[in-house]
Structure formats: C-alpha cells, structure tokens
Amino acid sequence: MTANIPSDTPLIDPDDIGYNKTSNPSFSDLVEARLSRRNLFGLGVGSASVALLQACGGGGSNSVFPMPPAAAAPAPAPAPAPAPAPAPAALKLNFTAVPKSLDDVVSVPAGYTASVLYRLGDPIAAGVPAYLNDGTDAPATYDKRAGDHHDGMTFFGINASNKWEPAAAARGLLAMNHEAITPLFLHPTGQTIVGTGNAAVRSVADEVQREFFLHGVSVIEVSKSGSAWSYKQDSSFNRRVHTLTEMQFSGPAAQTDYLKTKYSSDGSKTRGTLNNCANGTTPWGTYLTCEENWAGYFRRIVASDNLNRSAKEIAAFGRYGVAGTGRELWATVTPDTADNLYGRWNTEVITGAATAADDYRNGANTYGWVVEIDPFTPGSMPKKRTALGRFGHEGACLGPVVVGKPLVWYMGDDSQNEYVYKFVSTKAWDAADVNGGIAAGDKYMDDGKLYVAKFNADGSGNWLELKLGVNGITAANPAYAFADAADVLINVRLAADVAGATKMDRPEWTAVNPRNGEVYLTLTNNTARPVGGTDAANPRSYNDPKGAAQTAQKGNPNGHVIRFADTNGDPAAVTFKWDVYLFGARSTAAADVNLSKLVADNDFSSPDGMWFSHATAGLLWLETDDSKYTDVTNCMLLAALPGQVGDGAARTITNVDGATSATQATFVGKAPGTEGLRRFLVGPKDCEITGIAESGDGRALFVNIQHPGETTPAANISDPTKFGSHWPEGGTARPRSATVVITRNDGGLIGL
Numbered sequence: 001m002t003a004n005i006p007s008d009t010p011l012i013d014p015d016d017i018g019y020n021k022t023s024n025p026s027f028s029d030l031v032e033a034r035l036s037r038r039n040l041f042g043l044g045v046g047s048a049s050v051a052l053l054q055a056c057g058g059g060g061s062n063s064v065f066p067m068p069p070a071a072a073a074p075a076p077a078p079a080p081a082p083a084p085a086p087a088p089a090a091l092k093l094n095f096t097a098v099p100k101s102l103d104d105v106v107s108v109p110a111g112y113t114a115s116v117l118y119r120l121g122d123p124i125a126a127g128v129p130a131y132l133n134d135g136t137d138a139p140a141t142y143d144k145r146a147g148d149h150h151d152g153m154t155f156f157g158i159n160a161s162n163k164w165e166p167a168a169a170a171r172g173l174l175a176m177n178h179e180a181i182t183p184l185f186l187h188p189t190g191q192t193i194v195g196t197g198n199a200a201v202r203s204v205a206d207e208v209q210r211e212f213f214l215h216g217v218s219v220i221e222v223s224k225s226g227s228a229w230s231y232k233q234d235s236s237f238n239r240r241v242h243t244l245t246e247m248q249f250s251g252p253a254a255q256t257d258y259l260k261t262k263y264s265s266d267g268s269k270t271r272g273t274l275n276n277c278a279n280g281t282t283p284w285g286t287y288l289t290c291e292e293n294w295a296g297y298f299r300r301i302v303a304s305d306n307l308n309r310s311a312k313e314i315a316a317f318g319r320y321g322v323a324g325t326g327r328e329l330w331a332t333v334t335p336d337t338a339d340n341l342y343g344r345w346n347t348e349v350i351t352g353a354a355t356a357a358d359d360y361r362n363g364a365n366t367y368g369w370v371v372e373i374d375p376f377t378p379g380s381m382p383k384k385r386t387a388l389g390r391f392g393h394e395g396a397c398l399g400p401v402v403v404g405k406p407l408v409w410y411m412g413d414d415s416q417n418e419y420v421y422k423f424v425s426t427k428a429w430d431a432a433d434v435n436g437g438i439a440a441g442d443k444y445m446d447d448g449k450l451y452v453a454k455f456n457a458d459g460s461g462n463w464l465e466l467k468l469g470v471n472g473i474t475a476a477n478p479a480y481a482f483a484d485a486a487d488v489l490i491n492v493r494l495a496a497d498v499a500g501a502t503k504m505d506r507p508e509w510t511a512v513n514p515r516n517g518e519v520y521l522t523l524t525n526n527t528a529r530p531v532g533g534t535d536a537a538n539p540r541s542y543n544d545p546k547g548a549a550q551t552a553q554k555g556n557p558n559g560h561v562i563r564f565a566d567t568n569g570d571p572a573a574v575t576f577k578w579d580v581y582l583f584g585a586r587s588t589a590a591a592d593v594n595l596s597k598l599v600a601d602n603d604f605s606s607p608d609g610m611w612f613s614h615a616t617a618g619l620l621w622l623e624t625d626d627s628k629y630t631d632v633t634n635c636m637l638l639a640a641l642p643g644q645v646g647d648g649a650a651r652t653i654t655n656v657d658g659a660t661s662a663t664q665a666t667f668v669g670k671a672p673g674t675e676g677l678r679r680f681l682v683g684p685k686d687c688e689i690t691g692i693a694e695s696g697d698g699r700a701l702f703v704n705i706q707h708p709g710e711t712t713p714a715a716n717i718s719d720p721t722k723f724g725s726h727w728p729e730g731g732t733a734r735p736r737s738a739t740v741v742i743t744r745n746d747g748g749l750i751g752l
Contacts, residue, residue, distance in 0.1 A: 018416035018528055019321040022479075022497040091618055091641050093678050094752050097601035100633035101682045104725050106705065108681050111745050116728045117222065117702070118174070118231055120736040122146040124220055126234040133734050135188035139206045142213035143240050146220075147178025148186070150704035150737045152279035152395060152509075152609070154287055155693040156375055158221075164285040164376060164435055166614075169697035171223040173237055173375045175287040176691060176739065177276035181214050182710045183207075183328070185734040190714050191328075198301055198325055201332035208333050208342070215274050216242035217289050219375045229700060229741045239378045241289075243272035244341070246381060247371065251446040253386035253486040257356065258365050262340060265357035270366035271344065273382070278395025278509050278609070280370065280409060284433045284440035287373045290393035292414050294367035295321045298347040299331035308349035315480055316491050320391075322347060322364045365490055370396045370411075372441045380438055385445045388423045389466070389492035396423075397510035399571045400517045404428050407444050408571035410519050412507030413493070416526045419501040420453040420510075421492075422463060424572045450492070451574070452501040453564075455537035459650075459667050461564060461576040464499040466492055471499040505529060505538045505556050508625075509610040515618045518565045518645055520581060522607040524625060527555040531655045532662045537562055537578065539666035541655045542593050544586065547631040554657060557628040558584035558593075558605040563669070565645045579645050579667035582607070582622075582677070586629065592653040597671040602678055604636060605629035609690045615698020618642075619751055621680075623689040623703075635689045637681035637703060639751045643670055680751060681742070684708045684727035684735075691739075694750070701742040701750045709735035 095109040108114045121131030125144040131137060137145075153176030157168025184190040192204040202208055221235035232238070248269050249259055259267035273291055280288030302323050306314055317323065326332075331345035344360045353359035368390035374380045388396065391413040399408035399422075407425040412418075425448040433440040451463035464471050468488050473495045475481050480494045488495045505526035512519050523538065531541040540560070544553045564578035585594040587603040598604070609623030620640040648669040655662050683689050683705050691704030709725030716722035720732035728738050744750060 017321065018418075019319055020415070020417040020493070020497070020503060021318075024497060024500055024503055091616060091752060093639055093641060093675065095639075095678065095680065097674065097678045098636075098680060098682055100600070100636075100679070102632075102634060102685070104684045104708075104727050106681065106683055106727070106740060108742055112742055112750075113745060114681070114703075114740045114742045115229065117229055117739045117741045118146055118150070118218075118220060119728060119738040120146055120148050120150075120214075122231075123233055124218065124231075124235075124238040124240065128233075133185075133729070133736065135186060139209040139213075142210050143242060143244075145213070145240075146218055147216055147240065147242070148181040148214040148737055149179040149706050150739055151177035151179040151277055151691045151706060152290075153177065153691045153693050153702060153704065153739070154279060154281055155222075155695060155702060156285065156287075157696040162376075165696070167696040169224075169695050169699065171221070172695065173219055174222050174231070174693065174702060174739070175217065175219045175279075175373065175375045176704065177279055177289050178214060178216055178218065179275055179277050179292070179706070181211055181328075182707050182735075182737075183211065184712060184714055184717055185709075185736075186210055186214065189717050193329065200325060200329055201334070202329045203333075205333050208328075208330055211328060211330070212243045212341070213240065214242075215272075215276070216240060216245065217273065217276055217287075217373060219287075219373070219378070224695070224700065227743060227747065229743075237375065237378060239375075241273060241373060241382060243274055245272055247271070247273065248381050248383050249366075249386060250383045250442060251386035251388075251489070253390075253489045256484075256486040258486055258490045259362060260356040261344070261360050261362050261366065262358055263344065263360075270384070273371050274367055277393070277414065280396030281398050282372070282441065282444075283398065283401045283407065283429065284436040285376065286437065286441060287375050288396045288409075289371045289373060290395050290411075291367050291369055291371065292392045292394055294392075295364060296324065296327040297330065297367075298322055298345055298364045299326040299329075300324065300347050300364075305348040312480065316494065317364075319491070319493050319497075320364070320368070365390070368393065370409075372438060372445065374437045376435075377437060383438055383441060385441065386486075386489050387446050387448055387450065389421060389450050389489050391421075391493050392418065394508050395510060397512060397519075399512050399519070400569075401429055403431050406448070406572050410510040410512070410521075412510055412521060414506060414508055414524075416506050416528050417503040418493070418507055419496045420504060420507050420521060421496075422451050422453075422571070424449045424451070450489070452496040452499055453576075454500060455502045455535075455578055457536045457665070459536075459577055459579065461578055463574045463576070464496075464501060465574075466495045466499060473498050502535070502537060505559060508608050511610045511612050511620065513618065513620070513642060514612055514614065516565070516644055517569050517571075518563050520561055520563045520610060520620070520642070522610050522622070523556075523560050523562060524606050524608050525555070525557050525559040525628065527553070527557060529555045531657045531660045534655060534662070534664045536664070536666045537580070539580070539653060539655075539664045540583070540593065540595075541657065542590075543657050544589065544593070544628065546628065553628055558586075559607050560584060561607050561610070561622070563642070563645055577645055579648060579669050581642055581669040582640075582672065583668075586632070592655065595651070595653065595668050597673075598677075599674065601674050602638060602672070604638060604679070608688070609692060611692045613694060613698060613750075615694060615696070616749060616752055621692050623692065625688040625690060633682060634685060635683050635687055636679055637683075637689050637692075639678055639680045640672060641676045642672075643676075645669075685725040686710045686712075686735075687725070687727070698749045699743065699747060702739055703742060704737070704739050706737050708737070
C-alpha cells in the first residue's frame, strides 16, 4: 500500500523498491511442463463449503465469523467421499457501474449514499475538542484522536450484553489500522527539518509526538440510528494503539537474544506497532493488525554501523532494507527522553553500549509482526505473534474454520518479488474458545507450521515448510547460517529464499471465498519484472504508457489477482492448484495485456485491498492503490462475482517492450464481463481506496479513503487553493483520511 513520502520529493512507494536479490527460479527456468487443462485442472480439490464456518476478506478486513458455541456443530465423522453441499443461490450485481473520474469526491451508484463517519483527528474520548485541522491541535491529545491513513478494518458486532455477536446489524466495534501519515497537513507548515542528508534532524519534538500517536490502530464504537451511522465519542470501548503502546512478544522468538533491547533486556516486550496495513481476524473474536513498511522508520547509517556488525546481521539488514536516516527522522530529536522515545528508532550499535540490553541495535527486529488486539478488553496488552514470521506483513487472512481441524492464516509480503505465506496451527479448533480473548491466541497462534508458496509451471503448487533442518534451512547453509528456530522466524525472508519460494508481483491482500474455500491474492504490480523474466504465475511484462507525455511504465504496472485451492479443500495441505483470476489493464490495452477483456465499466489498475462479503456469501470487493492509471481515473472499489480455479483456460501470451519480445504460458480465468465485475465507487484525488468491512446484516459497507491530496508539494502548504484535495470537508480545508459508510437508499444489501 502507498505509504507517505515527503511531499517535496518524487513519489516512490516503499513497496516498489524490493530487497529480494536472490536467484530463486522463475518458471522460465523450471523444467518444461505441458500446459494443458488436464495438467492444471485434473489435480482435484474437494469442496470446502461443507465445513466452512469462516472466511476472511482481504487480509482479514472482515470475515464470516463462526457460529456461537451453542450452535457449533461437532466434528464430522470421517467419510471416504462426503456429499457436496447444495450450491448457494446465484448472486447478481444490481447497480449501474460508476464511471471513471478525476473529481475530488466519492462517487457511488445511483440509489446509494456514502457518508463520512470517522476522520483523521476526530476525538474518541470525552472532553477532547473537535479537530482544528490546521496543525495547531495540542500534541498530547492525539492519543485520543483518530489516526492518519485509515487502512484495513473489521466490524465486530455487539449484542445488548456488550458481547461479540457476529450478526449484529446496528451496533459494533470498528477496529481499523492507521498505516502512515501525510505530515504536510499535520503541522502548521509541515515538518520542521534542519540540515540535509545524514545530518538532517527534526527540531520540534511536538511534531514528532503527534506523529507517534497518529500511527497504529483505532477501536471505536459505532451504531445506527434510523438509517444513519455514527461513532460514540465517549464509549468505554474506544481505544488507540500506537507507537508508544506496550506490547508483549509471544511464540518461539519471544525472550530470545534477537529481541533484547534497552527497553526489554529479556526480549519479552517492546513499545508500539507501526505501518499497519491490512489486517486479520480470529474465530475467537480478536483483531490482527499487520506491520508492513516498518523497516524504513529506523535509522542505520550503513557505512559506520556495518563496522560493528556480523556478516549475518549485515545480510539480514540488507534483505529487509534497514538502512538510511529513517523516513520520518524520529531518531534525530534531541535531547532524548529518559525512556528513549526518540533514540529507540536508532537501530545502530551505540558507542559505549556493551550489549543489546544497552541500546536499540535490535530495535528493527521488534517490528514486522502480526499483532493481536482484543477490542472487547480495552486495557489488555497486545501481543506480537512471532510464530507467523517477520516480514512486510500485508495482512493475515483467516481461512476456513472447522471444528476439530487446524486454523490457517494466509499472508502476503508486500514488496516487489516477495512471497506468499501461510501459518497452520498445531491445535485443532474448539468452538468453546469463542470470546476467549488473547488467551485463545496463545493456544492457536504460538505453535504451528509456517509455509511459503512455490507456484509450479503446470498449475500446481507446493507449500514449503520454513523450519530449521528442512528445505535447506540449516546452520550449514552458505547463504545464511540459521542458528535456531527463532533465527528462522526473525529472518524468515532469508529462510524462504533458501527454500526456493516463487517471487511474486507484490503480494498484497488475501481473501477466502466462502463458497468454496479458494484463496485470492492481489498482486499489485512489479515494475522490476522484465520481458523474459516472467513466469506462469506472474506472466506479464509490457509497457503501459501514461499521460499525454506517454511516460513509460514497464514491467507489470497494472497487476493481477491470482487464486489457489489447497488440495482436497484442506488448509493444512502442502500442495495446491492455481490460476490467474483477473488481470488489471486499461480497456484500450492490447489483447496480450488486457487478458481479462476489461471494458470501460470495469477496467482498473493496481489491485490491493480485497474482501469477501459474509452477508452475501460470495460477493468479492476489490480496491485499488494506483499511481499507474491516475491519468484517467482516481482509485476505485469494484464488486465482483468470481468463479473458481479452472474456469478459464491455458494460454500463451506475447510480452513486448520495444524491440524485445518473449512468449509466456499461463492459466487465465474466465473473463468476468460486466455481469461479473463492475466499478462501484471512485474516490477523491490522490487517494487510495483501502480497508473494507460490513455490518452483520450486509446493509452497511465501511470503506476507508486514505491520504487524499498526498502529492501536494510542500511549497503549497500556505496556499489552500493549491492543495491536491480538499476532501472530505471541501472548500479550502486540508484533506483528511477518513472512513465512509455506504448504505442503499432502500435499505437493501450492498451491491446486489
């Protein structure tokens, strides 16, 4: 997802950089396989719908929650050939497609209303004044205000007893991420920075305090009165989790040398969560927030710090991209506080510090995790679940939930040429653990198997276990000598390299289709994939000229959506089959680029957020984070009715870049047409559409509008007429990230 870059520099998404320098095979390097429908679609996968109690949408933005314990069915008796469940009723899109737009508004179909619910700076505690939105609000109030860059979120329904009720339609807790900040609009005239290069420093501590609080997570109580939704400012459930919130480590890496810092000499805890992108859920009713572009916040001047580091540490820093001055320069504020609020962002070995307990040389290791938060217990301490590995977590999507079977979470690592992972719990699901809080997380999320995906050229795939002693992950490995289980999890990207995972075109959100248990994964784009460097699962490399100047956009600038089905519908299976569900493209692009035959009503670029509606059991929502097609339209939300793996055909395409061309075989899903894919919403200028959830009855859809106006040059802060956006307030107001709630004017289900 797009994260903030100082507005006086060229806009570069940190996800576009990429730190995977390995030579893991692309499919063009694998043994030739016959690309036939028999090879791809004869692998067989049983229906998962019989026992599907829960499916995740888009990195966990919401989910089909399990039935309460009293209604939970016992584990089914084994049967050699269970009868398939009756086919769910067919869905039909029932709205007129919204046209592409460059306007500074939120556009939805006729018959729908989009209302602003929760904006940057809105107060969430009694006595906190309304947000002035001019950069002068008191910094100390920001831990009781909405954060910036609203992102992944979940609606947790509440009943009259203040307990979790998934079907609740009129009252709930909305838990949401605040990924990053647009600092230009947070202070009177943007960030105050003195000096340049490695000597640049932040000279106003109050500005940094605001920024500390504006990252993280909000939990707010929302409710409906008549047809209107609002949040309750003084609710006892309201909570902000941010960069200063104390958190506990759990799982195999907890209390190991890798996590020891001056703050926690035994490696048992840390402060804060950061760059929270997509999210996830649990079947016991807690929220998972995922740390994505965390590496860039830490200060580490390579030339000097490498002199104090081992070869292994240098390799790990390089693989995760921990280098530079720190994107917000938080480590440079002086004087530091007694508890190192600023110095903790310096991950260098400090002169005079004898051990890791004397500085923050391991500070970067304390980020990059999936974090569990109990929204129903505001005073509870969040936990960073280390068994799920440390990387650029886009989300953690909960797969099918079946009593007596393990739980599974699917996860993308959001950077160019990174991987797709899944975690399978050791313990089998017991529905008695519903409402079990953080203690239930200890049971299911601290012990299990972590896998990375390898997509084979014949349409099959393998889940490669990431564990010390298997798949080349050993102390004798010449690329990186793994010392123990904690080392594997701390440096799981290196373990995945060794295992031979498939490099993907920026793995983003994952979502599980509640109709058949198949997993969908957005691959936003990859400008680093050349013609001749494609493979079956990442098959396109082309030039998509942008704007009047026809600026070259090479590689796979428009992205695609891949889907896969674990063998026999078993999330614990170590094999799967796959195809490409949907390719982003301009409707005017050549046939070998516009492989999904998109038209004006449904063409898009850079798929990112993704989520299956649970109320409709099968409607897929697809969001975009796009800088590639913004000469034509702002970012958007589309509604889709996906089919299943294997509903299309094998195809060989020709990729062209100037005089260079190459063919690539792949598998293309059935073209959706406007009956299966339609544009539902277009956002305001410079925004990303991200984060999506729904009320328990599916009659209210919550959507986040992130960083409108973010490309505004810093020089324009004194002239509101030159802001890139004024949404949502209009006039001359500074733009604000915000959550909107969408309802149908006749009170019906959204999209259908």
